[in-house]
Amino acid sequence: MPRSETPRLRIGFLLAPRFTLCAFANFVDVLRLAADEGDRSRPILCRWRVLSPTMEPVGSSCGVRIAPDERPGDPGRFDYIVVVGGLIDEIEKLHPDSVRFLRRAAAAGVPLVGVCTGTFILHRAGLMTGYRACVSWFHHDDFLTEFAGLNPISDRIFVVDRNRLSCSGGVSSAHLAAFLVDRHIGAAAARKSLAIMIIDEAMEADRPQPGLPLDLTTADPVVKRALLLMQQTMQAPLTVARLAERLQVSRRKLERHFQDALGLSPRAVGRKVRLAQARHLLQRTNRTISDIAAETGFCDASHLIRAFREEFGQTPEAWRTTVIPDE
Structure with a gap:
């Protein structure tokens, strides 16, 4: 008792x-x-x-x-x-x-x-x-x-x-x-x-949540939180200044964290995040290029096509035809 x-x-x-x-x-x-x-x-x-x-x-x-x-x-x-x-x-x-x-x-x-x-x-x-x-x-x-x-x-x-x-x-x-x-x-x-419970250590409140899978990986908590915000605001991407404000850091500090962690600017990383989601939607859905452009924060289909070709070397439609969707 x-x-x-x-x-x-x-x-x-x-x-x-x-x-x-x-x-x-x-x-x-x-x-x-x-x-x-x-x-x-x-x-x-x-x-x-x-x-x-x-x-x-x-x-x-x-x-x-x-x-x-x-x-x-x-x-x-x-x-x-x-x-x-x-x-x-x-x-x-x-x-x-x-x-x-x-x-x-x-x-x-x-x-x-x-x-x-x-x-x-x-x-x-x-x-x-x-x-x-x-x-x-x-x-x-x-x-x-x-x-x-x-x-x-x-x-x-x-x-x-x-x-x-x-x-x-x-x-x-x-x-x-x-x-x-x-x-x-x-x-x-x-x-x-x-x-x-085999949990290594207590996490502080501001430890970032895990988010959608990304090729961009880092242990930097500021950058991880920024990546989550980028994923959550794809339809209306945040400016670098607004992103820094949401994270309660200066723009200069945010840019320094991104450069040290990923070797890229926040703007370049944000573009990669949106293109990765566009590619995911191309593979997993039948949505039009215009719909995918709107969902991932590009101005229109032409804007997405141009950015996609620069990143992956082919147009979204051409890439879609080469990919077998996961079962």
């Missing part, structure tokens, strides 16, 4: 229908491993409860179902309320009583955490206005479509903005949980949890 001790970190989980199991499991396992000595899994230093107004098992996106521990009740008994999202099409289906619970928690000053598309749920409940929000690069465009006028952050693994925390899901949820363990229990407990 767990010895009697007041936990230093108390977390309530709300699981959205078809939530992402790995995001929830990574988060809760960091808590489990930090909560006790060794790997004994007793909820001493950390305690967590899965909440549900109906007490019915919640199905994850992979089909595994989680049985809740208790009904929401008083949010003040928790240090954080964590909302774990999943499939985009399911975020509207969070029970109305759960939404009311989140609003009560916000009114009581309990910090709210959005994991994966849990950030979407918090926004939809009106609880992220004025806060920065981290979302996965994969859902960046979905977020822009759903919430006009908001600027999601998709080039970091998690964001802490006062009493709102958010992360992109997957392994990043383990790093956000480790951040909370470090804050409330200590760095040694956070390191222990990650080590047992």
Whole structure:
């Protein structure tokens, strides 16, 4: 039996229908491993409860179902309320009583955490206005479509903005949980949890998210974040000055990082990123050259054809005829 001790970190989980199991499991396992000595899994230093107004098992996106521990009740008994999202099409289906619970928690000053598309749920409940929000690069465009006028952050693994925390899901949820363990229990407990989970080290919030595969690889975090932004803004490419502003560095510093890391200017790299996407669309879709040009930020088909020929030595249509699409 767990010895009697007041936990230093108390977390309530709300699981959205078809939530992402790995995001929830990574988060809760960091808590489990930090909560006790060794790997004994007793909820001493950390305690967590899965909440549900109906007490019915919640199905994850992979089909595994989680049985809740208790009904929401008083949010003040928790240090954080964590909302774990999943499939985009399911975020509207969070029970109305759960939404009311989140609003009560916000009114009581309990910090709210959005994991994966849990950030979407918090926004939809009106609880992220004025806060920065981290979302996965994969859902960046979905977020822009759903919430006009908001600027999601998709080039970091998690964001802490006062009493709102958010992360992109997957392994990043383990790093956000480790951040909370470090804050409330200590760095040694956070390191222990990650080590047992075979995660080499805790990542800082501003560590870049992995993005779409690119031939351009670098360990430079500034350049990696810039590449993500280039991928996310292909239809309306950012100027070098605007890119530097978004990354909160000077233009000169950004250009120096690109030159040191890739031997190219940001402008040249941006062009390569857009041409790589154009080639991907040529291989994988039947879209016209004009449509692909519009989607990848070229003025028109002629502009894309000229740039493509300069980069690859042939026109887009000629290249398309030589490529066998992947099965």
